[in-house]
Amino acid sequence: MLNIVACFKWVIDEAYIRKGASGALDFSAVDYKISDYDRNAIEEAARLKGLHGGSVTVLTANAPEASKGVKDALSRGADQAFFAGDPTFNQLESSQTASILGEIIRSRIPYDLIICGEGSSDQYAQQVGPRLAENLGIPCISYVQKLTIGEDGRIVAERRVEEGVEVVEAPLPVLVTVLPEINIPRIPGVKDTLMASKKPVVAIKKEDLPPVGAALLQTLGMTATRMERNCEKFAATPEGIAGFVEALQKRGLIS
Amino acid sequence: MDFKLTEEQELIRKNMREFADKYVEPIAVEIDENSRHPAEVFKKLAEGDWMGIPIPTEYGGAGSDYLTHILAIEELSRSCASTGFTVSIHVGIACMLVLLNGTEEQKQQYLLPMAKGEKLGAFVLTEPGAGTDVMAATTTAVLDGDAYVLNGTKTFTSNGPTGDTYMVFAWTDKAAGRKGLSCFIIPRGTAGMSAGTHFRKMGLRSSQTSEMVFKDCRVPKANLLGKEGAGLVMAMAGFDHGRVGIAAQSIGIVQAALDESIRYSKERIQFGNPISKNQAISWMIADMATELSAARFLTYHAAWLKDQKLNFSKEAAMAKLFASEAAMRHTIKAVQIHGGYGYCKGAKVERLMRDAKITEIYEGTSEAQRMVISGNVLR
Numbered sequence: 001m002l003n004i005v006a007c008f009k010w011v012i013d014e015a016y017i018r019k020g021a022s023g024a025l026d027f028s029a030v031d032y033k034i035s036d037y038d039r040n041a042i043e044e045a046a047r048l049k050g051l052h053g054g055s056v057t058v059l060t061a062n063a064p065e066a067s068k069g070v071k072d073a074l075s076r077g078a079d080q081a082f083f084a085g086d087p088t089f090n091q092l093e094s095s096q097t098a099s100i101l102g103e104i105i106r107s108r109i110p111y112d113l114i115i116c117g118e119g120s121s122d123q124y125a126q127q128v129g130p131r132l133a134e135n136l137g138i139p140c141i142s143y144v145q146k147l148t149i150g151e152d153g154r155i156v157a158e159r160r161v162e163e164g165v166e167v168v169e170a171p172l173p174v175l176v177t178v179l180p181e182i183n184i185p186r187i188p189g190v191k192d193t194l195m196a197s198k199k200p201v202v203a204i205k206k207e208d209l210p211p212v213g214a215a216l217l218q219t220l221g222m223t224a225t226r227m228e229r230n231c232e233k234f235a236a237t238p239e240g241i242a243g244f245v246e247a248l249q250k251r252g253l254i255s
Numbered sequence: 256m257d258f259k260l261t262e263e264q265e266l267i268r269k270n271m272r273e274f275a276d277k278y279v280e281p282i283a284v285e286i287d288e289n290s291r292h293p294a295e296v297f298k299k300l301a302e303g304d305w306m307g308i309p310i311p312t313e314y315g316g317a318g319s320d321y322l323t324h325i326l327a328i329e330e331l332s333r334s335c336a337s338t339g340f341t342v343s344i345h346v347g348i349a350c351m352l353v354l355l356n357g358t359e360e361q362k363q364q365y366l367l368p369m370a371k372g373e374k375l376g377a378f379v380l381t382e383p384g385a386g387t388d389v390m391a392a393t394t395t396a397v398l399d400g401d402a403y404v405l406n407g408t409k410t411f412t413s414n415g416p417t418g419d420t421y422m423v424f425a426w427t428d429k430a431a432g433r434k435g436l437s438c439f440i441i442p443r444g445t446a447g448m449s450a451g452t453h454f455r456k457m458g459l460r461s462s463q464t465s466e467m468v469f470k471d472c473r474v475p476k477a478n479l480l481g482k483e484g485a486g487l488v489m490a491m492a493g494f495d496h497g498r499v500g501i502a503a504q505s506i507g508i509v510q511a512a513l514d515e516s517i518r519y520s521k522e523r524i525q526f527g528n529p530i531s532k533n534q535a536i537s538w539m540i541a542d543m544a545t546e547l548s549a550a551r552f553l554t555y556h557a558a559w560l561k562d563q564k565l566n567f568s569k570e571a572a573m574a575k576l577f578a579s580e581a582a583m584r585h586t587i588k589a590v591q592i593h594g595g596y597g598y599c600k601g602a603k604v605e606r607l608m609r610d611a612k613i614t615e616i617y618e619g620t621s622e623a624q625r626m627v628i629s630g631n632v633l634r
Contacts, residue, residue: 031269033269067262068262068265068266071262071263071266072266075266187270187273187274187277187303188266188270188303189270189302189303189304189305189317190267190270190303190304190305190308190317190319190323190327191304191312191317191318193263193266193267193270194263194317194318194319196263197262197263
């Protein structure tokens with residue numbers, strides 16, 4: 001029986017972010033979602049449970065509003081959830097998230113396999129997975145695009161690395177961080193969503209946890225990127241075309 | 256007063272949005288062009304329990320409420336009004352008729368497979384000479400031993416060519432007037448019942464519409480839905496439910512028209528500026544957004560009343576009337592905003608404008624809605 005834990009972050013859906021005046025980001029009409037690759041993490045947990053049996057626990061440390069995200073995660077094949085909800089958990093930095101998740105898992109959730117998304121849709125720092133593995137003292141396999149569990153109970157993972165695919169193997173327990181290629185997350189059906197509300201959610205208060213350390217990194221500001229757009233026009237004449245080719249060469253776009 | 260959807264409703268709505276973006280939007284142009292019923296989409300809708308949202312689980316549904324069903328219809332219609340409508344008439348009228356009036360056996364035999372999405376329901380009332388004037392229908396059902404024998408011709412039957420389970424209305428006692436119409440559940444393949452070929456329509460083209468012909472069609476007594484003579488009352492109650500669905504379909508159309516108009520008006524440059532900077536355009540969009548909100552509140556309120564088990568007949572008619580007329584008004588404006596590009600095949604607003612028109616006609620014309628509303632307020 002495999003105990004699988006899938007961690008997720010409830011993030012701003014970037015499709016709703018608007019650019020305000022002077023490049024500032026306007027978050028006034030945003031909606032939230034489970035971070036994209038974390039959906040892959042939950043899906044992979046549910047897939048492996050389908051193959052090997054066991055249980056799937058989803059876990060998040062977030063603002064209290066993420067209760068909707070907990071239901072969303074539970075509608076994707078998980079059996080139970082652990083939810084550390086606190087207003088101060090809204091803007092956690094990676095090291096803080098990893099230490100909170102590590103504390104909860106170590107003290108409350110039996111685990112063989114922990115799955116995280118490779119990075120979050122908002123910050124994409126790719127820190128929580130490896131830091132959590134470090135915190136728990138277990139191996140971490142990152143950039144995973146395929147995951148299998150052998151009969152001997154060892155895990156085999158395909159890692160997509162720069163120049164190819166690396167296949168690694170490790171004994172459980174292990175933490176993996178997954179890429180979107182690993183699976184196609186389901187679209188939960190109506191009953192899945194309705195049943196999610198009936199599944200157990202263990203609420204963890206901030207007071208039940210050791211004090212969270214200071215952030216190692218601080219975000220000082222965030223603005224939209226400014227793209228420089230240049231437009232040069234060339235006439236459809238032999239001179240114009242020669243000028244066009246020269247301009248492309250000058251920018252190194254053709255040689 | 257609480258204007259907030261539940262977390263479940265918000266999630267279900269979002270899931271339908273994703274479903275429609277993934278499976279429906281990419282084929283919407285093709286199924287419109289070819290008048291094709293997308294069976295593959297309906298198989299997926301069935302798998303996700305979208306074909307019986309407000310039907311209790313013991314009868315094959317998802318066991319949710321009517322408002323949640325309405326949210327799903329709205330989101331589905333935003334991508335394809337035909338697909339949204341097919342689900343709406345299947346759930347809102349066919350399934351609801353059996354749920355509200357059927358015996359336990361009828362619910363197990365007919366409602367369960369419909370609510371699971373294994374069978375598609377159809378509503379067979381309109382005749383060539385009997386549209387808004389239901390009483391002018393001529394199809395008869397004569398009791399002969401243990402069966403009723405149906406004869407007559409119906410028309411504009413949605414899901415006619417593709418349906419599995421037909422709710423058919425016929426006179427068991429024409430002389431009894433309003434108490435002489437009865438409803439029968441007739442499964443596809445019953446001898447004497449045949450569907451004509453799919454009509455070629457201006458819009459809503461992938462929704463399959465045809466004549467239905469009944470020629471000495473023998474229907475066992477057990478297939479009588481409700482009491483003999485209760486047909487008209489059941490049909491009107493069915494319309495109440497269906498109309499909220501058409502209102503939701505209309506909202507989906509307006510939302511799509513608004514989305515397209517915002518996107519295009521910000522991109523389209525004329526006289527050196529995006530046309531959204533022109534007051535003539537921005538005011539069209541303001542009106543569109545405002546009436547969309549108004550239509551949405553009317554529609555959700557009607558569905559909410561239904562879920563509270565309160566009378567919602569008048570509110571359903573108001574929601575349907577306002578939302579469908581808003582859909583027509585604003586899809587015309589959306590095409591106007593798009594100019595020549597909006598008049599060409601392939602522009603979403605062109606399809607939206609054609610699809611919008613039927614919402615003012617079926618499940619009671621705008622005129623019929625005004626009859627219902629005025630009848631209620633002038634009482």
